[in-house]
Amino acid sequence: MKSNLKVFLKGILDVSPLMIPVVPFGLIFGVLAIDVGFSPLETMGMSLIVFGGASQIVLLQLFSGGASSLVIISSVGAVNSRHLLYGAVVSEHLSDLKLIWKIIISYFLIDQAYAISNEYLKKNKDHNRYFHLVGAGATCWVIWQSTTFLGIILGAAIPEKLGLSFAVPLTFLALLVNDFRKFINVIVIIVSGLVATFGYNYIPFKAYAIVAGLTGLIAAMILTKMIKTNE
Amino acid sequence: MSNWALIIYCGLITYLTRFSMIALIKKEMFNDRIREVLSYVPSAIFPAIIFPAIFLDNSGSILIEDNSKIMAALIAALIGIFSRSIIATIFSGLASYWFLIFVV
Numbered sequence: 001m002k003s004n005l006k007v008f009l010k011g012i013l014d015v016s017p018l019m020i021p022v023v024p025f026g027l028i029f030g031v032l033a034i035d036v037g038f039s040p041l042e043t044m045g046m047s048l049i050v051f052g053g054a055s056q057i058v059l060l061q062l063f064s065g066g067a068s069s070l071v072i073i074s075s076v077g078a079v080n081s082r083h084l085l086y087g088a089v090v091s092e093h094l095s096d097l098k099l100i101w102k103i104i105i106s107y108f109l110i111d112q113a114y115a116i117s118n119e120y121l122k123k124n125k126d127h128n129r130y131f132h133l134v135g136a137g138a139t140c141w142v143i144w145q146s147t148t149f150l151g152i153i154l155g156a157a158i159p160e161k162l163g164l165s166f167a168v169p170l171t172f173l174a175l176l177v178n179d180f181r182k183f184i185n186v187i188v189i190i191v192s193g194l195v196a197t198f199g200y201n202y203i204p205f206k207a208y209a210i211v212a213g214l215t216g217l218i219a220a221m222i223l224t225k226m227i228k229t230n231e
Numbered sequence: 232m233s234n235w236a237l238i239i240y241c242g243l244i245t246y247l248t249r250f251s252m253i254a255l256i257k258k259e260m261f262n263d264r265i266r267e268v269l270s271y272v273p274s275a276i277f278p279a280i281i282f283p284a285i286f287l288d289n290s291g292s293i294l295i296e297d298n299s300k301i302m303a304a305l306i307a308a309l310i311g312i313f314s315r316s317i318i319a320t321i322f323s324g325l326a327s328y329w330f331l332i333f334v335v
Contacts, residue, residue, distance in 0.1 A: 021317035042234050049242035054277070059241055061280060069232040069240070077244040079276055085269040087252025094253055106250035166300060166328050167321065169284035170307055172277040174320035177311035185274040192275050193282030200283050201291050209279040216275025221268050 001126045011117060011135025018112040019143045021174065025053050026144050028167045030151015031158055032057070035165070036064040040152045047148040051141065052110060054175065055079040057168055058209065067206035075209045086114040093121040094130055105130060108137020184223045192216030303328035 002010075026047075033043035038060075050056050055076045062072045086109050094102060113136035120132045158164060179185035196212035203211050232240075285304045288294040295301070307324030314320070 021321070024318070024321055038234060042238060045235070046238050046241075049238055050245050051242075052245050055241070055245060058280060059237075061284070063237075069237050072237060073240045073244055076241040077248065079272075080245045080248040082269060082272040083245075083248040084252050085266060085272075087249055088266065091253045099254065102254045103250070106246065106253050109249040109253070163328065163332065166284070166303070167325060169281040169300075169304060170321045170324040172281045173304060173307055173324070174311060174317040176274060176277055176281075177315050177317065177320055179274050180308065180312045185271065188271055188274040189278045193278035196279035197282045197286050197293065200287055208283070209276065212279035213272075213276035216278065217268060217271060220271035220275060224267055224271075 001128065004128050004131045007126070007128055007131035008135035008138075010120070011113075011132035011137075012139045014120065014132070015112055015116045015136035015139050018116060019139060022053070022112070022140065022143050023147050024167070025171055026147025027151040027154065028164065028171060029053065029056055029060070030148045030153075031155040031164060032060050032151075032168065033148075034152055034155035035160075036060050038063075043152050044145075044148060047145055050076070051107065051144065052076075052080055053144065054111075054172065057171070061168060062206055062209065065206055071205045071207050071210070074207075078210050078213050082111075083109060086111075086118075089118060090114065090121060090133065096127070097130065101130070105133060105137070108134060108141065110137060110140055112140050113137040184220060184227070187223060188216045188220045191219045299328055299331035303331060 029047070030043060033046065033056075034040065038046070046056055046059070050059070058075055058079050059072055062075055067075075087106070090109070094105060097105075113133055117133040117136050121129055124132075176185075176189065179189065192212040192215060195215045196208045199208045199211060281304075285300045286293055286295070286298070288298075303324050306327040307320050310323040311317075311320035
């Protein structure tokens with residue numbers, strides 16, 4: 001069995017390539033948060049407390065559009081509902097752990113750490129294998145906090161004319177690149193996008209993100225079912 | 232609601248999505264069907280941010296003509312499909328956008 005430190009370091013090493021895209025993402029978040037009117041301290045607090053890039057940008061987007069707090073909080077929950085899946089998948093590797101470790105690991109269960117550590121957890125049966133997830137998660141944490149901080153500082157120096165807010169749809173587009181090749185995903189993307197665009201002004205309380213997301217998920221449910229019955 | 236309360240509630244709900252499955256719920260409660268549908272969450276929800284940010288102007292009305300964002304997003308999507316790189320997608324989109332608004 002490898003030492004805890006070695007497994008932790010392996011987690012850091014494995015997740016590192018996935019950190020490259022997090023850098024511009026964190027910078028954009030920091031810049032935009034100041035732009036839509038959060039104080040530097042609140043912006044930093046958001047990255048520390050929420051620690052979820054996509055949902056933090058959704059928060060900013062809805063906040064600047066004047067959405068109510070309830071709508072913002074439920075949209076953040078909807079964006080992060082994918083973590084339910086991550087938790088369910090890794091839980092079998094963590095079932096023997098003390099509650100305190102489960103509490104700590106949950107904070108670090110983010111997209112990149114999940115993607116990379118799930119592979120390691122599947123292949124490894126050592127008792128301390130969860131240190132891999134802690135190492136990967138802690139690496140993301142350091143990158144996310146430091147790029148948020150840099151974004152806050154840079155924010156004042158970046159001219160508005162550059163239209164950096166366009167980086168938001170681009171970032172989300174980039175997160176979907178692997179889904180563009182799959183038929184069901186493409187349909188779900190188009191359905192959700194159209195509902196959000198045409199419903200933007202008509203769906204009350206700026207709840208368009210939730211309505212579009214749910215419509216997309218219903219489309220996914222129907223399509224996956226249809227394909228199964230045809231097989 | 233103050234900004235801080237908003238941030239804390241968003242943090243709480245996010246933490247719960249991570250913690251609940253690890254600590255509270257047994258794995259058996261999560262069948263393959265639910266897993267499959269949850270795997271579509273990014274495809275279902277991210278377009279709700281992408282599309283309005285591209286197709287709507289500042290006042291919220293649909294803008295198709297003379298909208299550089301559409302062309303730039305198409306270029307970014309194509310680069311993304313072929314490169315499968317997050318960085319290449321973001322930067323090709325920004326570069327085309329700047330080219331279209333500052334040069335063309």
